[in-house]
Amino acid sequence: MNKAILFLALLCTFLLQAQSEDEKQIRAIYDAALTEAKAYDWLNHLSNQIGGRLSGSVQAQQAVEYTKEQLEDLGLDRVWLQPVMVPKWVRGTPEFAYIENKPGVTNNVPICALGGSVATPDGGLKAEVIEVQGIEELEAIGRDSIEGKIVFYNRPMDPTKISTFSAYSGCVDQRYSGAAEAGKYGAAGVIVRSMNLRLDDLPHTGSMSYGETPVEKRIPAAAISTNGAELLSTTLKLNPNIKFYFKQSCKQYPDVESYNVIGEIRGSEHPEEIMVVGGHLDSWDLGDGSHDDGAGCVQSMEVLHLFKKIGYKPKRTLRVVMFMNEENGLRGGNKYAQVAKSKNEQHVFALESDAGGFTPRGFSFDTDEANFEQVQSWKPLFEPYMIHLFVKGGSGADIGPLKDEDLVLAGLRPDSQRYFDHHHAENDTFEHVNKRELELGAATMASLVYLVDKYGIIKSKKVKG
Amino acid sequence: MNKAILFLALLCTFLLQAQSEDEKQIRAIYDAALTEAKAYDWLNHLSNQIGGRLSGSVQAQQAVEYTKEQLEDLGLDRVWLQPVMVPKWVRGTPEFAYIENKPGVTNNVPICALGGSVATPDGGLKAEVIEVQGIEELEAIGRDSIEGKIVFYNRPMDPTKISTFSAYSGCVDQRYSGAAEAGKYGAAGVIVRSMNLRLDDLPHTGSMSYGETPVEKRIPAAAISTNGAELLSTTLKLNPNIKFYFKQSCKQYPDVESYNVIGEIRGSEHPEEIMVVGGHLDSWDLGDGSHDDGAGCVQSMEVLHLFKKIGYKPKRTLRVVMFMNEENGLRGGNKYAQVAKSKNEQHVFALESDAGGFTPRGFSFDTDEANFEQVQSWKPLFEPYMIHLFVKGGSGADIGPLKDEDLVLAGLRPDSQRYFDHHHAENDTFEHVNKRELELGAATMASLVYLVDKYGIIKSKKVKG
Numbered sequence: 001m002n003k004a005i006l007f008l009a010l011l012c013t014f015l016l017q018a019q020s021e022d023e024k025q026i027r028a029i030y031d032a033a034l035t036e037a038k039a040y041d042w043l044n045h046l047s048n049q050i051g052g053r054l055s056g057s058v059q060a061q062q063a064v065e066y067t068k069e070q071l072e073d074l075g076l077d078r079v080w081l082q083p084v085m086v087p088k089w090v091r092g093t094p095e096f097a098y099i100e101n102k103p104g105v106t107n108n109v110p111i112c113a114l115g116g117s118v119a120t121p122d123g124g125l126k127a128e129v130i131e132v133q134g135i136e137e138l139e140a141i142g143r144d145s146i147e148g149k150i151v152f153y154n155r156p157m158d159p160t161k162i163s164t165f166s167a168y169s170g171c172v173d174q175r176y177s178g179a180a181e182a183g184k185y186g187a188a189g190v191i192v193r194s195m196n197l198r199l200d201d202l203p204h205t206g207s208m209s210y211g212e213t214p215v216e217k218r219i220p221a222a223a224i225s226t227n228g229a230e231l232l233s234t235t236l237k238l239n240p241n242i243k244f245y246f247k248q249s250c251k252q253y254p255d256v257e258s259y260n261v262i263g264e265i266r267g268s269e270h271p272e273e274i275m276v277v278g279g280h281l282d283s284w285d286l287g288d289g290s291h292d293d294g295a296g297c298v299q300s301m302e303v304l305h306l307f308k309k310i311g312y313k314p315k316r317t318l319r320v321v322m323f324m325n326e327e328n329g330l331r332g333g334n335k336y337a338q339v340a341k342s343k344n345e346q347h348v349f350a351l352e353s354d355a356g357g358f359t360p361r362g363f364s365f366d367t368d369e370a371n372f373e374q375v376q377s378w379k380p381l382f383e384p385y386m387i388h389l390f391v392k393g394g395s396g397a398d399i400g401p402l403k404d405e406d407l408v409l410a411g412l413r414p415d416s417q418r419y420f421d422h423h424h425a426e427n428d429t430f431e432h433v434n435k436r437e438l439e440l441g442a443a444t445m446a447s448l449v450y451l452v453d454k455y456g457i458i459k460s461k462k463v464k465g
Numbered sequence: 466m467n468k469a470i471l472f473l474a475l476l477c478t479f480l481l482q483a484q485s486e487d488e489k490q491i492r493a494i495y496d497a498a499l500t501e502a503k504a505y506d507w508l509n510h511l512s513n514q515i516g517g518r519l520s521g522s523v524q525a526q527q528a529v530e531y532t533k534e535q536l537e538d539l540g541l542d543r544v545w546l547q548p549v550m551v552p553k554w555v556r557g558t559p560e561f562a563y564i565e566n567k568p569g570v571t572n573n574v575p576i577c578a579l580g581g582s583v584a585t586p587d588g589g590l591k592a593e594v595i596e597v598q599g600i601e602e603l604e605a606i607g608r609d610s611i612e613g614k615i616v617f618y619n620r621p622m623d624p625t626k627i628s629t630f631s632a633y634s635g636c637v638d639q640r641y642s643g644a645a646e647a648g649k650y651g652a653a654g655v656i657v658r659s660m661n662l663r664l665d666d667l668p669h670t671g672s673m674s675y676g677e678t679p680v681e682k683r684i685p686a687a688a689i690s691t692n693g694a695e696l697l698s699t700t701l702k703l704n705p706n707i708k709f710y711f712k713q714s715c716k717q718y719p720d721v722e723s724y725n726v727i728g729e730i731r732g733s734e735h736p737e738e739i740m741v742v743g744g745h746l747d748s749w750d751l752g753d754g755s756h757d758d759g760a761g762c763v764q765s766m767e768v769l770h771l772f773k774k775i776g777y778k779p780k781r782t783l784r785v786v787m788f789m790n791e792e793n794g795l796r797g798g799n800k801y802a803q804v805a806k807s808k809n810e811q812h813v814f815a816l817e818s819d820a821g822g823f824t825p826r827g828f829s830f831d832t833d834e835a836n837f838e839q840v841q842s843w844k845p846l847f848e849p850y851m852i853h854l855f856v857k858g859g860s861g862a863d864i865g866p867l868k869d870e871d872l873v874l875a876g877l878r879p880d881s882q883r884y885f886d887h888h889h890a891e892n893d894t895f896e897h898v899n900k901r902e903l904e905l906g907a908a909t910m911a912s913l914v915y916l917v918d919k920y921g922i923i924k925s926k927k928v929k930g
Contacts, residue, residue: 034624159499159901162850197901359824359880361851385627386826388853415824415880417901436624436662436882 033443039298047288047430055325056088071263081259084335086325092249100243109228112203113248124247147186179221180211193229261322269315276350280326287428295357302442323398337401352396358414360444362389366409498908504763512753512895520790521553536728546724549800551790557714565708574693577668578713589712612651644686645676658694726787734780741815745791752893760822767907788863802866817861823879825909827854831874
């Protein structure tokens with residue numbers, strides 16, 4: 001009896017100390033992030049000295065070189081570039097569009113080519129417009145009413161979704177597949193309402209795909225600002241026979257070589273177990289890619305910097321990966337997973353930040369029940385930092401290809417309300433990232449990585465580390 | 466046994482239905498807020514058509530008239546103005562300041578008079594500077610080293626506090642009492658580092674008090690931008706004998722009459738029980754007062770609008786109160802409580818929004834354990850809306866004077882990271898308020914009011930309603 005009580009007392013003491021050790025380390029991580037972080041300065045350079053970094057561009061190469069240098073300055077155990085062939089799509093001269101109410105009476109509207117689109121003919125494209133709320137309407141409308149016209153996809157994001165990412169998911173098929181689908185009915189081009197919950201004058205680009213459409217049947221696709229979409233829709237209601245004109249000179253070039261940028265701290269006890277933190281280094285060309293995904297890159301680099309600052313040496317190998325080409329190809333993510341597999345590397349954890357540099361709210365996890373329970377048990381440690389969200393769901397596009405039975409995938413979940421105001425548009429710029437919010441995100445990531453490193457993941461087939 | 470099971474089954478059915486009714490109503494509130502709210506348009510008018518609304522100003526009067534009209538348009542049961550005498554302090558011509566490295570070699574720095582300060586002499590004030598980290602240093606430094614000098618309070622907000630309001634609380638004594646305290650040691654004036662976590666060029670004003678200092682002994686007080694404070698501090702380290710010059714022409718006028726703006730929906734079952742939602746209508750003069758506290762006013766008005774929109778008739782009387790003079794006197798809050806007491810009104814609940822129009826995170830409550838437990842039991846209803854924070858703490862300055870045993874006080878707690886970037890400065894403007902974030906705040910308030918109305922509060926002495 002006395003022995004049992006003694007044992008319990010010792011166990012309690014041990015558990016309390018363990019708890020308090022974790023609390024202390026996490027406090028140290030947040031303190032360092034809010035006073036000594038480099039993330040904001042790194043982002044300033046990426047955004048203001050380099051700018052938009054579309055795959056295959058000079059800026060993308062500059063970003064590769066800059067982040068590699070910065071990782072080297074951190075004194076990591078190893079920093080390297082992983083070659084990957086990426087698509088090269090170039091916007092060309094600024095796009096131009098107008099609504100023609102009648103010959104000579106026009107209203108200019110802001111548009112931008114969707115990433116991957118073909119150009120219009122040199123003189124532009126002018127045609128009547130047929131407005132739809134989605135791809136599924138095309139069949140009912142039929143080829144006779146679509147042929148030769150511009151299909152105008154105008155389904156807005158649903159404002160009642162609390163997560164704006166859900167609203168985005170409910171619309172983005174128009175942008176991604178709208179041209180391929182409309183092309184099947186003989187459309188001459190497509191105009192897509194920007195994926196933006198706000199009414200403003202900025203067109204939002206983003207990737208699109210022609211699927212199996214043969215090259216000669218591909219039709220040009222552009223995004224129109226939300227205000228432009230409202231004007232076009234209203235104008236069509238008054239007169240369905242108005243015409244729309246747009247001109248764009250974008251072009252797809254042959255693939256070019258680029259790189260994933262990788263740095264690592266070798267694990268002190270289980271170097272063979274690899275934890276990845278990452279974001280994507282490429283960005284759309286209209287803004288400077290501060291939120292998408294400069295923020296995720298510098299936060300990921302910051303995780304390693306914070307560990308150095310607080311003197312925490314991970315037991316497992318910690319890698320930061322700046323993936324290339326998330327936006328229009330995911331070549332970097334695929335290449336990283338392919339190399340990892342070919343080398344038989346044992347990845348146990350991967351965390352991506354690719355939802356903006358806003359106040360962190362928590363994480364979503366793509367994992368089994370046992371590991372989800374373990375991360376849930378860490379929630380109280382995050383409470384003092386206003387981190388409440390531990391949910392099942394997606395992680396990040398770039399780390400998705402790593403998916404495996406014994407790998408916990410996670411995504412940082414920042415506040416999403418402002419994200420699509422800036423996403424893929426010319427106002428995704430540095431001044432819209434708040435320094436503290438960015439740093440809190442990095443600290444939140446580092447704290448989760450610290451816990452995963454300390455306690456390991458629960459493995460289904462292999463021995464626990 | 467069978468009867469017991471039947472009873473349990475019925476109880477479960479009842480509880481599930483009750484839950485599902487609440488879920489339905491709260492969903493309806495959020496849907497209406499995100500699609501039909503007026504808050505953003507109201508704020509646009511307050512901010513862009515009226516602007517900064519310091520007590521006693523023409524703009525404050527315009528805000529009284531505008532919000533009264535808008536409440537009347539909502540078709541409430543009663544809308545009225547409650548007269549209250551308020552202080553009238555006027556900034557005068559723009560302030561001017563420089564650091565004089567040596568005669569003829571100067572650096573201009575951005576300052577603004579603190580609210581309530583006296584003017585400098587007409588020609589300005591020039592003196593040597595003594596930098597301190599807080600009021601408590603004055604005694605050790607002593608009169609000999611302070612007399613005739615400008616005391617420069619330079620203790621920054623603590624960046625490691627997760628809630629920026631905690632960081633603010635840790636500094637604001639310098640602004641509020643710095644002049645009164647330095648005056649006791651013969652200081653000629655005081656310069657206070659702006660209450661801002663960011664390094665920038667904007668001075669942040671705010672209220673200060675001379676306490677018991679006789680009129681003839683009052684010394685002028687101004688805030689300096691954080692960059693200005695850094696420059697001044699660095700300059701002093703290089704040469705402690707540099708001088709600082711500043712000039713301001715602010716003035717306190719006799720009190721003038723103003724108003725609290727009040728509207729109410731009369732309760733259908735317990736009209737004698739009053740629930741208040743509110744914010745303060747006055748704001749500082751440098752910006753347009755969008756976050757502080759235009760947002761809180763329009764969110765409070767929105768609560769009543771949302772109830773109308775979803776067709777919910779409160780059982781208890783619901784009042785919106787736009788308090789006058791929170792910023793430099795709290796006269797409106799005091800007057801409202803005084804009138805309520807003199808009329809023996811039975812206030813059961815008061816909720817203030819005065820922490821910015823950012824993404825809502827939850828509430829803090831000033832109440833007893835029984836009621837705190839009740840509101841905690843509602844947490845699951847708020848989970849789908851990413852509202853996690855239900856803590857004990859302060860509520861709001863304006864509703865504080867109502868404090869009573871049988872009254873639950875609450876404050877909306879939005880994300881605080883960006884708040885002090887804008888607080889009391891010229892960049893507290895409309896474009897920094899996000900429409901969705903504002904609307905989510907209003908919906909969150911309305912949902913809590915709905916639950917309080919439906920379930921009542923737990924009373925310590927009176928019969929439960």
